[in-house]
Structures are given as structure tokens and as C-alpha cells.
Amino acid sequence: MNNELFIEIASYRDPQLGPTVWDLVLKAEKPERLRIGICLQLNPEDHETCGTGCLPSGNELRGAQLRVDLQDARESGGVCWARAKTQALWENEPFTLQIDSHMRFIHSWDEELLRSWQRCRDERALLTTYPNRFDLPDLYDREHIPRMAALHFDEHGVLRLQGINERYDPQETEKSPSPSAFIAAGMLFGPSGMIEAAPYDPNLYFYGEEISLALRLWSHGFNFYNPDKPLIFHLYKQAGEKHRTHWADHENWHLHNRRSVERVLAVMKGETVEPPFGMGNQRTLREWQAWSGIDLVEQAISPEAAAGRFTRWE
Numbered sequence: 012m013n014n015e016l017f018i019e020i021a022s023y024r025d026p027q028l029g030p031t032v033w034d035l036v037l038k039a040e041k042p043e044r045l046r047i048g049i050c051l052q053l054n055p056e057d058h059e060t061c062g063t064g065c066l067p068s069g070n071e072l073r074g075a076q077l078r079v080d081l082q083d084a085r086e087s088g089g090v091c092w093a094r095a096k097t098q099a100l101w102e103n104e105p106f107t108l109q110i111d112s113h114m115r116f117i118h119s120w121d122e123e124l125l126r127s128w129q130r131c132r133d134e135r136a137l138l139t140t141y142p143n144r145f146d147l148p149d150l151y152d153r154e155h156i157p158r159m160a161a162l163h164f165d166e167h168g169v170l171r172l173q174g175i176n177e178r179y180d181p182q183e184t185e186k187s188p189s190p191s192a193f194i195a196a197g198m199l200f201g202p203s204g205m206i207e208a209a210p211y212d213p214n215l216y217f218y219g220e221e222i223s224l225a226l227r228l229w230s231h232g233f234n235f236y237n238p239d240k241p242l243i244f245h246l247y248k249q250a251g252e253k254h255r256t257h258w259a260d261h262e263n264w265h266l267h268n269r270r271s272v273e274r275v276l277a278v279m280k281g282e283t284v285e286p287p288f289g290m291g292n293q294r295t296l297r298e299w300q301a302w303s304g305i306d307l308v309e310q311a312i313s314p315e316a317a318a319g320r321f322t323r324w325e
Contacts, residue, residue: 016121017104017203018047021093022112024057024084024255027246029065031114036067036075040119043074048100049112050093052084089257089267091215094196098206107206109199113246115145120242124200130187131236137201137228139194140237141174145244152244155179158237159193160319164310167272169219170279175319179241188236190321192303194225198243205233212274212288216267217257219275226278229299231291234324279307 018035022028028049036042053061063079078100087093094109101107108124117123128138140159143152155176162173172193199205208231209224225235248254258264277284281296290296300306302324304313315321 013105014125015044015046015104015106017101017107018045019094019097019101019107019109020047020049020112021052021090021097022049022061023052023087023090023093023257024054024061024260025112026060026065027113028061031110031112032066032077033071034115035120036071036073038116038118038120039073039075040122042072042121044121045075046078046102046104047075048078048080048097050080050082050096050100052082052087052093054084057084084257084260087257087261088213089216089264089271090196091211091217091220091271092213095211095213098211101203101206103203105203106201107199107203109196110243111197111245114142114197115151115244115246117242123240124238124242127188127238127240127242128201130239131234132187133234133236134202135233136188137194137199137205137233137235138188138238139191139199139235141195142198142243142245143176143241144247147246152176153179153241156237156239156241158189158319159191159195161193161305161312161316163312165218167218167276168279168310169272169275170222170305170307172221181240186239188239190323191235191237191319192225192229192299192305192316192321194221194228194235196221196224197245201233205231208233208287208291210287214270214274214288216264216271218268219272223275223278226296226299227288227290230294230296232293237319 080096140157145151156179157174157176160173160175162171209227304316
């Protein structure tokens with residue numbers, strides 16, 4: 012079985028990129044299977060703290076391969092634009108994992124992730140969730156397991172999502188990943204056919220990225236599952252904490268966002284969006300709404316959807 016794994020990372024002036032790549036390489040059971048694609052967005056002054064010199068190279072990669080698309084951060088179009096650039100580095104590896112640039116991993120995360128996917132018993136399965144948090148230098152939340160749920164519709168009518176943490180007990184937790192109606196952009200794993208079916212729309216900005224992609228992937232026949240054990244950890248920013256963001260650096264970010272929200276709403280309303288950035292033809296938006304318990308027109312969320320409890324699609 013060819014189980015080469017393409018890792019998708021969009022990094023915006025992030026000093027945690029280096030530690031993230033070092034961690035995923037060092038903790039992989041079979042690092043030689045890894046093909047790491049990075050859209051690296053930097054300002055001139057960032058190269059010492061965030062540049063390619065901070066990444067492993069040569070024997071340090073332990074057989075993994077690194078592909079870097081270096082972009083001037085001043086010309087960046089935002090996270091979805093960068094994720095589209097990252098997907099362009101894909102070279103037909105059969106599996107892909109999309110993550111953020113500030114992550115940590117369990118030991119043998121690559122094998123554990125593949126085993127979790129196999130427990131779905133679904134060739135169209137995508138494993139995804141808002142990962143458990145970690146705090147520097149090495150504090151990890153290993154006591155919870157997250158699942159995704161609907162939160163509310165925002166002022167634009169875009170469905171916002173949330174993560175709900177439950178206590179993780181290996182003896183009592185479900186023995187297979189649980190069905191979900193959503194995807195999380197910071198952890199998304201499965202067959203790379205998702206890249207071909209629903210490639211990232213570079214015209215999107217940030218808000219609505221996840222619900223738009225979820226609807227598109229689902230309509231192409233993919234099914235979503237919350238992982239059944241903690242595998243990957245995310246460095247969540249504290250309120251008021253200073254960190255580099257695209258919107259802080261670009262005064263015209265709201266123009267990107269306005270156009271982006273219009274495209275997200277078009278997908279949510281079932282309107283025509285130019286291929287390949289619209290809906291697929293294997294399942295309909297009406298079917299998703301009936302199954303998920305979410306009415307995108309009336310902006311209604313069922314108690315089950317708010318709790319992140321979904322039955323398996325058959």
C-alpha cells in the first residue's frame with residue numbers, strides 16, 4: 012500500500028513553523044513517507060526567525076521531503092490564498108494532512124492517524140477536528156477529546172463552528188471516530204482526492220473557510236469524522252496576545268473579507284460558483300441540511316447539531 016503523506020502547511024510570518032516541522036519529523040514513526048509542502052509567507056526581516064534556515068534539512072529530515080513556496084507576505088492574499096498555493100505543491104501522494112504552522116504531535120502520530128482513519132471503515136472518510144491545545148514550552152492537553160459542533164450564525168449569515176471537549180478515557184471512549192458534519196482547517200486528514208474534488212478557493216479570506224469547504228467536500232461524497240484519540244495539538248492564541256496576522260499587516264483586509272463572505276454565502280445558498288470552487292454533484296445541499304439538522308436559509312440549528320452529535324451518513 013502506498014501511504015505517502017502530503018503535509019499541507021500555510022505559514023504567515025510564524026516563528027513556530029520551524030518547531031512545528033521539527034516536531035512532526037522527529038515524532039513520525041515513518042518520516043520517509045512525509046512530503047511536506049509549505050507556503051512560506053515572509054517579510055524581509057523575518058528570514059532569521061521564520062525562514063527556511065529554521066527548518067530541518069539533509070539528514071535532519073530523516074528521509075522526509077520538503078517543498079517550499081516562498082512568498083512575499085506583503086503580497087499575500089490571506090490564508091485560503093496560501094492554502095491554495097500549498098496544494099499546488101502536491102505530487103499525487105495518496106493521503107494528505109492539512110495543519111496550521113503552530114502544532115505539536117504525539118509520538119508515532121503518522122501511524123496512529125492512519126489507524127484512526129482505517130477504523131472509520133470508510134474509503135471517503137476525512138478525519139478532522141479542532142485539535143487539543145498545547146502551551147509553550149511543552150504543556151499538552153491529553154485529557155480531552157474534541158468534537159465539532161455548530162455554534163451560531165454570525166451577522167453576515169455565515170455559520171460559525173465550535174469545538175466541544177469531552178474527557179478522554181481510552182477505556183470508555185468510542186472505539187472508532189464519531190461522525191461529524193463539519194471540517195476544521197487546522198487538522199484535516201484523508202485521501203488526497205479531496206484536493207482534486209474541492210481544491211482551496213484562493214478568493215476566500217478567512218471567515219467561512221470551514222463551512223464552505225465542508226459543504227463542497229460533502230457534496231463530492233466525502234464523510235467527516237472526529238478522531239477517537241488525541242493526536243495533534245494546536246497553539247491557540249491568548250486574548251490580547253500580540254502575534255502576526257494578515258489582517259493586522261494589511262489595511263485592505265476588509266475588502267478581501269467582504270468578497271470572501273459573498274462567495275461563502277453563495278455556497279451556503281446553493282448558488283452557482285464557478286468550477287471547481289462550487290458544490291459537487293454526488294449529494295445535495297438539501298440532503299446535508301436534512302441530515303445535519305441545520306437550516307442554512309432559516310438559520311436554525313438543532314440541539315443535536317449544537318452538541319455535535321450526528322449519525323453516520325448511509
